[in-house]
Amino acid sequence: xxxxxxxxxxxxxxxxxxxxxxxxxxxxxxxxxxxxxxxxxxxxxxxxxxxxxxxxxxxxxxxxxxxxxxxxxxxxxxxxxxxxxxxxxxxxxxxxxxxxxxxxxxxxxxxxxxxxxxxxxxxxxxxxxxxxxxxxxxxxxxxxxxxxxxxxxxxxxxxxxxxxxxxxxxxxxxxxxxxxxxxxxxxxxxxxxxxxxxxxxxxxxxxxxxxxxxxxxxxxxxxxxxxxxxxxxxxxxxxxxxxxxxxxxxxxxxxxxxxxxxxxxxxxxxxxxxxxxxxxxxxxxxxxxxxxxxxxxxxxxxxxxxxxxxxxxxxxxxxxxxxxxxxxxxxxxxxxxxxxxxxxxxxxxxxxxxxxxxxxxxxxxxxxxxxxxxxxxxxxxxxxxxxxxxxxxxxxxxx
Amino acid sequence: xxxxxxxxxxxxxxxxxxxxxxxxxxxxxxxxxxxxxxxxxxxxxxxxxxxxxxxxxxxxxxxxxxxxxxxxxxxxxxxxxxxxxxxxxxxxxxxxxxxxxxxxxxxxxxxxxxxxxxxxxxxxxxxxxxxxxxxxxxxxxxxxxxxxxxxxxxxxxxxxxxxxxxxxxxxxxxxxxxxxxxxxxxxxxxxxxxxxxxxxxxxxxxxxxxxxxxxxxxxxxxxxxxxxxxxxxxxxxxxxxxxxxxxxxxxxxxxxxxxxxxxxxxxxxxxxxxxxxxxxxxxxxxxxxxxxxxxxxxxxx
Numbered sequence: 001x002x003x004x005x006x007x008x009x010x011x012x013x014x015x016x017x018x019x020x021x022x023x024x025x026x027x028x029x030x031x032x033x034x035x036x037x038x039x040x041x042x043x044x045x046x047x048x049x050x051x052x053x054x055x056x057x058x059x060x061x062x063x064x065x066x067x068x069x070x071x072x073x074x075x076x077x078x079x080x081x082x083x084x085x086x087x088x089x090x091x092x093x094x095x096x097x098x099x100x101x102x103x104x105x106x107x108x109x110x111x112x113x114x115x116x117x118x119x120x121x122x123x124x125x126x127x128x129x130x131x132x133x134x135x136x137x138x139x140x141x142x143x144x145x146x147x148x149x150x151x152x153x154x155x156x157x158x159x160x161x162x163x164x165x166x167x168x169x170x171x172x173x174x175x176x177x178x179x180x181x182x183x184x185x186x187x188x189x190x191x192x193x194x195x196x197x198x199x200x201x202x203x204x205x206x207x208x209x210x211x212x213x214x215x216x217x218x219x220x221x222x223x224x225x226x227x228x229x230x231x232x233x234x235x236x237x238x239x240x241x242x243x244x245x246x247x248x249x250x251x252x253x254x255x256x257x258x259x260x261x262x263x264x265x266x267x268x269x270x271x272x273x274x275x276x277x278x279x280x281x282x283x284x285x286x287x288x289x290x291x292x293x294x295x296x297x298x299x300x301x302x303x304x305x306x307x308x309x310x311x312x313x314x315x316x317x318x319x320x321x322x323x324x325x326x327x328x329x330x331x332x333x334x335x336x337x338x339x340x341x342x343x344x345x346x347x348x349x350x351x352x353x354x355x356x357x358x359x360x361x362x363x364x365x366x367x368x369x370x371x372x373x374x375x376x377x378x379x380x381x382x383x384x385x386x387x388x389x390x391x392x393x394x395x396x397x398x399x
Numbered sequence: 400x401x402x403x404x405x406x407x408x409x410x411x412x413x414x415x416x417x418x419x420x421x422x423x424x425x426x427x428x429x430x431x432x433x434x435x436x437x438x439x440x441x442x443x444x445x446x447x448x449x450x451x452x453x454x455x456x457x458x459x460x461x462x463x464x465x466x467x468x469x470x471x472x473x474x475x476x477x478x479x480x481x482x483x484x485x486x487x488x489x490x491x492x493x494x495x496x497x498x499x500x501x502x503x504x505x506x507x508x509x510x511x512x513x514x515x516x517x518x519x520x521x522x523x524x525x526x527x528x529x530x531x532x533x534x535x536x537x538x539x540x541x542x543x544x545x546x547x548x549x550x551x552x553x554x555x556x557x558x559x560x561x562x563x564x565x566x567x568x569x570x571x572x573x574x575x576x577x578x579x580x581x582x583x584x585x586x587x588x589x590x591x592x593x594x595x596x597x598x599x600x601x602x603x604x605x606x607x608x609x610x611x612x613x614x615x616x617x618x619x620x621x622x623x624x625x626x627x628x629x630x631x632x633x634x635x636x637x638x639x640x641x642x643x644x645x646x647x648x649x650x651x652x653x654x655x656x657x658x659x660x661x662x663x664x665x666x667x668x669x670x671x672x673x674x675x676x677x678x679x680x681x682x683x684x685x686x687x688x689x690x691x692x693x694x695x696x697x698x699x700x
Contacts, residue, residue: 106585109590179502182500211474264560267612267642274642275682316563319539319558320524376684
């Protein structure tokens, strides 16, 4: 979950880290009053979940409360990424004599720290123009980052003299915060140094691990907009409403509905269908759950998607789950959505435990094509591409 | 022979009194797996399907000589369960859990590696050396249906694809020395190339099939090892997920991640990299099985 800057800075401050203490404003008068309280001058930042705000005019420095009012009015009239800017973060102006860059994120196996002599600019730009100023450091998660490790890395990036002591200690404590907050990404850009070399965390972006929200006492804001597409939203709603593994469903621009399970086999079947000239109407994945509701939600989404013209139920060889479980969900959804499988082809490649029971259930869906037990994943893809084409020709002939 | 597990493997099941623990334990016992102990704190002294339950892994290891651990533990408890099994001296660990918190995963992997233990997972359905041993639900209630014994090593990022590959091999008249679902999460205990190195050293494995996906450096490392000659046995690769490149990116990576992950991340780039290193790249399961059959001399060119 991405945190907005006010929340990220509050979390860092509560751990004693030097992030400027500001407040939020959602109208120009509040922004002016906050600037007044901060001594007149203030920095205004749009609270949007994106970087590179400076270039969009979404970060402004106001020298007086009046300037803060007009800057806020201008920013609150802005759209960003399709949504109106509705909240600003107002914070005191920090003296900036020098700017550095620091971030923590994950590699495949371990966390990585990236630090750069140059902050306030994009790290890729520095990496391109002056790679020797950028350090990418793999972190041993059992040891963490010690102040002396960080001092050495900042030296190698080109920082010298007095600021090193404070920077070393700050970097180690930021890594501790990265771990303690279950962050998956923490970017400090810039880390500002004043003339005395004292650091301040002026720009903060943080993302918290979705799988650690509970133990962090955080919740994805309920009622937050789920997917804009009503069928994708319905699948998300089913995920929130029922126990067990989640289903995933996202729509594409083709006409073949896919209920493909077992992440890997789903990817392969999607590739194969495209290579055979078919165009999927969606991608999906389902994980084991005690009830059929989440599975039905995906079937319902496919059957109500106006682009879908057919359905492939393509499971990898089932090892633990039962085939009849899938068949039962399919039959429920077919009946609920009044699908006629003679006009809307349904192909099943579904083998493993309780296959006989599954075949008996699917026999009650006229027109559904349940492939034989020795059919491969490729056979399922070939069958759905051919059936979809046949149905298209039949529709055209009827028109 | 086989890799990692065989007839001498003595298994302790952490979380044996839970639903999945019980279920998989019964199926594994039916397959002949030597499950010698279970662990659930506070349930010491009970039995599950005749297997004695202990309060700690240490007690289980001391009493039964267990040397491999299977973890059926909720996501937030997995890190400590790994620490416990590693400290107790287990050499092979299987962690089935998916959706692990990232920091927990990194710490657990580091702890296992530091002690030289081999952690399979996270997000795996198991490892099987047909006819000898299996850890996890792999093969389900009838492992022989898709996993006949043979001389091909399988390393897959997906448990389902491990079964599909083994089944395709079976249709081609071949079998498996060991098949492992190495874990589908970004962070895994061991990397793909480390499994291939074990197969390379196993006198009863003639060739290997790998299944990869977009993301992670696993396939690039394999390509490097093959190009450098540290892997000499034939390797056939499948990498799925090329379709994702045809659509606008649904997930935007943070730019830091993009920079440090590198560009060899897509299925197409991985296929190209593997092919240029001398790995045979298959587009379908049947093609993969044919390539392996040809490489091992099972069918004439």
